[in-house]
Amino acid sequence: MNDFAVWLSTTLPSVFIQNHQVWMIPVIQSLHIVGIGIAVGSTLMMALRVLGWAGMDQTVLAIQRRFGPWLTGALCLLLASGGLLIVAEPVRELVTFSFWLKMVFVAVLTVLAAVFQASVTRGEDRWEQALVRRRSVRLTAILIFLVLGCIIILGRLIAYDHIWGHLSPATKA
Amino acid sequence: MDIPAWLKSLEGTGLASGIRDSLYLFPFLEAVHVMALSVVFGTIMIVDLRLLGFASTHRPFARMSSELLRITWGAFAVAAVTGTLMFMTNARVYAGNTSFRIKMVLLLLAGLNMAFFHLTAGRSVIRWDKDRSAPRIGRTTAALSLSLWIAIIFAGRVIGFTTTGAQAKEAAPPAGNFDDFLTGGEPGGATPGAAAAGAATPGPGVPGAGAPDAGAREATAPADSAPDVSNMSIRTIMAAMVDPSGDFLFESIADVADEHGITHKAPRTEQEWATERHHLQVLIDAQQLLVVPGRRAAEPGDRSSNPAIENEPEEVQRLLDTQHADFVQRADRLRQAATAGMKAADAQDTKALFTAITAIDKACESCHLHYWYPKDKRAHQAAKEEGGIIE
Numbered sequence: 001m002n003d004f005a006v007w008l009s010t011t012l013p014s015v016f017i018q019n020h021q022v023w024m025i026p027v028i029q030s031l032h033i034v035g036i037g038i039a040v041g042s043t044l045m046m047a048l049r050v051l052g053w054a055g056m057d058q059t060v061l062a063i064q065r066r067f068g069p070w071l072t073g074a075l076c077l078l079l080a081s082g083g084l085l086i087v088a089e090p091v092r093e094l095v096t097f098s099f100w101l102k103m104v105f106v107a108v109l110t111v112l113a114a115v116f117q118a119s120v121t122r123g124e125d126r127w128e129q130a131l132v133r134r135r136s137v138r139l140t141a142i143l144i145f146l147v148l149g150c151i152i153i154l155g156r157l158i159a160y161d162h163i164w165g166h167l168s169p170a171t172k173a
Numbered sequence: 174m175d176i177p178a179w180l181k182s183l184e185g186t187g188l189a190s191g192i193r194d195s196l197y198l199f200p201f202l203e204a205v206h207v208m209a210l211s212v213v214f215g216t217i218m219i220v221d222l223r224l225l226g227f228a229s230t231h232r233p234f235a236r237m238s239s240e241l242l243r244i245t246w247g248a249f250a251v252a253a254v255t256g257t258l259m260f261m262t263n264a265r266v267y268a269g270n271t272s273f274r275i276k277m278v279l280l281l282l283a284g285l286n287m288a289f290f291h292l293t294a295g296r297s298v299i300r301w302d303k304d305r306s307a308p309r310i311g312r313t314t315a316a317l318s319l320s321l322w323i324a325i326i327f328a329g330r331v332i333g334f335t336t337t338g339a340q341a342k343e344a345a346p347p348a349g350n351f352d353d354f355l356t357g358g359e360p361g362g363a364t365p366g367a368a369a370a371g372a373a374t375p376g377p378g379v380p381g382a383g384a385p386d387a388g389a390r391e392a393t394a395p396a397d398s399a400p401d402v403s404n405m406s407i408r409t410i411m412a413a414m415v416d417p418s419g420d421f422l423f424e425s426i427a428d429v430a431d432e433h434g435i436t437h438k439a440p441r442t443e444q445e446w447a448t449e450r451h452h453l454q455v456l457i458d459a460q461q462l463l464v465v466p467g468r469r470a471a472e473p474g475d476r477s478s479n480p481a482i483e484n485e486p487e488e489v490q491r492l493l494d495t496q497h498a499d500f501v502q503r504a505d506r507l508r509q510a511a512t513a514g515m516k517a518a519d520a521q522d523t524k525a526l527f528t529a530i531t532a533i534d535k536a537c538e539s540c541h542l543h544y545w546y547p548k549d550k551r552a553h554q555a556a557k558e559e560g561g562i563i564e
Contacts, residue, residue: 026331030323033211037210037212037214040215045219066229152204153204156200
């Protein structure tokens with residue numbers, strides 16, 4: 001991975017961003033944070049509706065139709081801007097423990113979000129009547145939000161990866 | 174009101190230095206700040222898009238916004254608290270940073286924009302609550318709000334990229350200025366922070382101060398077996414020489430977690446190594462100054478500011494008079510540790526330098542615990558845990 005990161009940092013796109021990093025990296029990072037904002041807002045609305053804490057004038061399906069596509073869009077924006085950040089600073093990202101743990105959480109969140117979206121679209125009535133009252137479903141809603149929180153924290157910790165001590169591949173390298 | 178002094182006192186608070194000294198707190202605050210601001214931005218965006226008629230158009234505006242804005246304000250409070258705490262750790266640098274200033278102005282504008290909305294379109298909400306979009310003035314403030322918040326995110330991110338180099342150096346309290354101090358405080362020196370730091374006034378008997386009127390004052394280093402012609406007390410020598418150089422050395426090498434990530438702070442340039450050696454030399458020479466027979470513990474009239482744990486000057490004096498050989502030995506540990514540091518600095522060996530500076534810290538603390546604050550149980554405990562007690 002180390003060799004790959006070093007190789008990636010010598011490729012044309014990477015060098016281009018590095019040469020313009022004074023403004024390009026903050027711009028890409030800001031886009032990334034805007035994406036996080038959209039993802040957090042959308043997830044929050046869906047989670048609060050499932051928990052019955054907000055949006056009770058809407059059906060679960062209506063909330064999902066309003067915010068689901070935004071969450072998908074935000075994930076795409078995050079993957080694109082995140083991908084650019086990896087290309088820009090591969091050695092900073094790819095050899096850190098925070099980054100890989102974050103990727104695990106991103107995968108978990110993506111699967112949970114996809115399952116939720118598919119399930120709501122297929123079984124609208126079941127959601128309105130029974131599922132929102134089920135304890136496991138409500139706990140999952142909270143869990144999803146916690147996973148999102150972990151993703152944000154880990155994303156910021158990429159800059160402070162030495163915190164993980166020996167767990168971080170960067171300190172081993 | 175003296176703003177620079179106020180900013181400096183912010184940096185000096187226990188809260189600020191506690192965050193600075195921790196490798197974990199600043200990153201933690203930053204992560205919570207990002208989480209809070211993403212909730213602020215995410216919820217504001219939902220409200221703004223509703224006003225613009227782009228999304229949630231079928232939902233009554235008043236109910237939706239009252240539900241969301243509670244969350245927005247809660248998250249904003251978290252962002253404000255974490256932001257303030259981060260600001261305190263390096264207040265003068267942030268206050269002087271252009272991106273930070275722009276961000277604060279944008280925040281103010283976003284607040285004014287919100288107030289303007291409430292005074293205009295917000296008043297007539299009953300009339301357009303169920304419409305697809307708000308009236309034109311509401312749509313305008315919504316578009317402004319979205320642009321302002323995106324700009325706030327950008328300005329905030331840029332802060333971490335622009336608080337480097339000269340600025341950061343200028344504000345780091347001990348850096349640079351002691352060099353001018355040693356060379357006589359040349360006005361217009363290369364270090365911009367020197368004049369402001371107020372350390373440029375040479376005190377009596379500073380070695381190498383080289384000011385033409387030095388002869389009018391006391392002789393400086395007690396060469397060979399020169400009698401104590403200096404009237405300085407140990408306390409004054411500490412305040413004028415040992416403390417500034419010690420503080421410089423302790424701050425010169427460390428792991429720092431700030432907005433740039435974790436950095437290993439250590440001397441790098443030839444200039445920085447030279448400064449490091451100057452301060453080590455001060456500590457080496459200080460030993461001779463301290464142990465001169467007849468040296469008083471404190472200036473006449475000095476009192477302890479914390480008699481609960483500190484000895485009063487008379488008691489320190491009594492201990493020094495009765496245990497002079499012990500004091501000489503303890504002072505020599507300082508000289509030995511500083512000499513080891515000098516060797517490390519000559520070889521530019523950062524690791525050895527760190528070890529030596531740790532030894533300097535222990536030499537200081539061990540002697541202080543014996544003569545100065547023997548009643549400080551916490552300090553004793555800490556020194557014991559760090560293996561710092563040398564008897």
